[in-house]
Amino acid sequence: MVALVEGIRIALAAIWAQKLRSALTLLCVIIAILSIIAVVSVLDGMDQYVREEIAEAGTNTFEVRRVDELKVLTDFDAFLKSLSDPRITLSDYRALRQELTLAEYVDPLRTIRLNIEAVSTGRSIRGVEVQGRGAEYPGVEELELAAGEHLSAGDVARRREVIVLGEEVAQTLFPDQDPIGRKVRIVGRHYEVVGVFAHRANVLGNNRNVFAVMPISALFSQFGAFGSVRVQVKAKSLDLFPAALEEARTIMRVRHGLKPRDNDDFNITTAEQFLTFWEKISRGIFASLVGVVSITLVVGGIIIMNVMLVSVTERTGEIGVRKALGARRRAILFQFLVESVTLTSTGGIVGIVGGFGAAFLVAAFSPLPYAVKPWSIAIALAIVFAVGIFFGLYPASRAARLQPVEALRRE
Amino acid sequence: MAPGVDAPASAPASGPDAPPRPETGDDVIIHAVDLRKVYDLGAAAVNALDGVSVDIRRGEYVAVMGPSGSGKSTLMNLIGCLDVPSSGRYFLRGQEVSRLSEDELAEIRNREIGFVFQTFHLLPRQTALRNVELPLVYAGIRTAARRERALALLRMVGLEKRADHRPNELSGGERQRVAIARALVNEPALLLADEPTGNLDSRTGAEILELFDQLHARGHTIILVTHDPEVSKRAARVVRVRDGRLESDTRNR
Numbered sequence: 115m116v117a118l119v120e121g122i123r124i125a126l127a128a129i130w131a132q133k134l135r136s137a138l139t140l141l142c143v144i145i146a147i148l149s150i151i152a153v154v155s156v157l158d159g160m161d162q163y164v165r166e167e168i169a170e171a172g173t174n175t176f177e178v179r180r181v182d183e184l185k186v187l188t189d190f191d192a193f194l195k196s197l198s199d200p201r202i203t204l205s206d207y208r209a210l211r212q213e214l215t216l217a218e219y220v221d222p223l224r225t226i227r228l229n230i231e232a233v234s235t236g237r238s239i240r241g242v243e244v245q246g247r248g249a250e251y252p253g254v255e256e257l258e259l260a261a262g263e264h265l266s267a268g269d270v271a272r273r274r275e276v277i278v279l280g281e282e283v284a285q286t287l288f289p290d291q292d293p294i295g296r297k298v299r300i301v302g303r304h305y306e307v308v309g310v311f312a313h314r315a316n317v318l319g320n321n322r323n324v325f326a327v328m329p330i331s332a333l334f335s336q337f338g339a340f341g342s343v344r345v346q347v348k349a350k351s352l353d354l355f356p357a358a359l360e361e362a363r364t365i366m367r368v369r370h371g372l373k374p375r376d377n378d379d380f381n382i383t384t385a386e387q388f389l390t391f392w393e394k395i396s397r398g399i400f401a402s403l404v405g406v407v408s409i410t411l412v413v414g415g416i417i418i419m420n421v422m423l424v425s426v427t428e429r430t431g432e433i434g435v436r437k438a439l440g441a442r443r444r445a446i447l448f449q450f451l452v453e454s455v456t457l458t459s460t461g462g463i464v465g466i467v468g469g470f471g472a473a474f475l476v477a478a479f480s481p482l483p484y485a486v487k488p489w490s491i492a493i494a495l496a497i498v499f500a501v502g503i504f505f506g507l508y509p510a511s512r513a514a515r516l517q518p519v520e521a522l523r524r525e
Numbered sequence: 526m527a528p529g530v531d532a533p534a535s536a537p538a539s540g541p542d543a544p545p546r547p548e549t550g551d552d553v554i555i556h557a558v559d560l561r562k563v564y565d566l567g568a569a570a571v572n573a574l575d576g577v578s579v580d581i582r583r584g585e586y587v588a589v590m591g592p593s594g595s596g597k598s599t600l601m602n603l604i605g606c607l608d609v610p611s612s613g614r615y616f617l618r619g620q621e622v623s624r625l626s627e628d629e630l631a632e633i634r635n636r637e638i639g640f641v642f643q644t645f646h647l648l649p650r651q652t653a654l655r656n657v658e659l660p661l662v663y664a665g666i667r668t669a670a671r672r673e674r675a676l677a678l679l680r681m682v683g684l685e686k687r688a689d690h691r692p693n694e695l696s697g698g699e700r701q702r703v704a705i706a707r708a709l710v711n712e713p714a715l716l717l718a719d720e721p722t723g724n725l726d727s728r729t730g731a732e733i734l735e736l737f738d739q740l741h742a743r744g745h746t747i748i749l750v751t752h753d754p755e756v757s758k759r760a761a762r763v764v765r766v767r768d769g770r771l772e773s774d775t776r777n778r
Binding site for chain 1: 602605607608627628631632634635636640642646647648650659660662663664707711
């Protein structure tokens, strides 16, 4: 105990005496520990975020669509093939709507980017994502209203020219007017604003308030029924979710006249798939973190070993004196091990503080939550201890093996 | 020129007229028999020490003299338990130390021997007090007791006001006083000084020798290695070494 306190004191004095050298020595360790803390925090923040998003989207919804963009990353060949698959049409939607027995809500979706202009104020907003939808969309996606009302079944059936605006669209077009009942112009045609959506939180810097919803029938009558629609389905319950998914697949296969051995010529995507994909990515990021950190630590460890060897050589005389005064081998070994562990721990603590800072910056400039994990700190400390002992052992044993006579003579 | 002629009568300096060489007598601190040290320098083997026998009693003040290369440093290393002989036997306070392991030797050095070096060998980054404490650290003494003891020793050498100074803030004489305090802090049986005045001017050197005289008067056993005849005159007994053998062993006055 006496020796430990003594050793730490000596080590800190040595580190302090050579501040610049110590900082350079520890650079690699600091970087490694900083990346552990920061990357783990960011990954965990993204994980929390993804899970919240999926919970919001609803775990028992799925989507029938021609192209699954996620496959660009997971299965590129299937993605390319799906580009030449038949479109999913409104009649596919109607068939699903009628024949799906296990679905609670079924709603079509087709989006186009358009400019919208307010008739009363003359203000306009460019490139708004205009979604053509049916009347059941509030059932498949969480979309709260701030004012007015959602599209009605009648709006969709009668192709009424009505529109519900996203929060930011409404604010831009009608900064000091109540938008409800006013007209907006889209490519020459007038639509009446019937509702305004509530504010939605940004996602990864993505503004989710610049959009508008109109009846898909009205969208098609103005722009033509080109392109493929997506059909969003909510199962009656979570238990029925797999069965509902199978039912939808069967309906689509029958409609597309597929033989039993043919592959699906459409995609059914679920939040589950996205979650799986995310888990794969985060695992990949974590694995590369482990790789990068290991290499950095080996480099850092070798640097520390070198510095410790230099330190042993420089202090040969001191070692001789200590031995002459009665230090045993173990005391010298211990002294230099404590010194190298103190060195790496200092780097570790600087790295942890830096990691907290990095995680804080990420949280400040992105929607990710601040999420430094206690276990990542524990792991970081364990790592710096291990590195200090592993790479300090050789220099320390060199010091311990010095003969007192030799060591004294060399000063 | 006659090695091994260590007349028993020359040994006692203070004690009663003792009979020749008791093997484990309480007052015989050093009992060395036919010490040899051979350095194997590749092709040639060098006999640094070629059969030295010597006895030193409690309270003696012995000067070891000899030209460089005479083997006196080797002899001091053996007596100081910094090294082990190639052959021969060495008893320190009745305990045979010539066959001990390195760690056992470290413990002996810690308990029984206080070193004073020509170049002081203080730890440069530590204060005088912490330098003096060092042997107590390796003896496993607790902090409070250590401080108290180290301060007492600094007071004895007249440096209690310099306790918090680092070696580079002290004069040469002060550094050597700190080194002497450090050597004595663990109450060793033997004070072993290797050219303690070699790096000091003559006045400061004289002060240090004065301190040795006082320590001797208080009953400390001192072995002082020197090539300076003036210094050796202070000692009661002078042992001369040449070519790895004892050349003479005489008593002053």
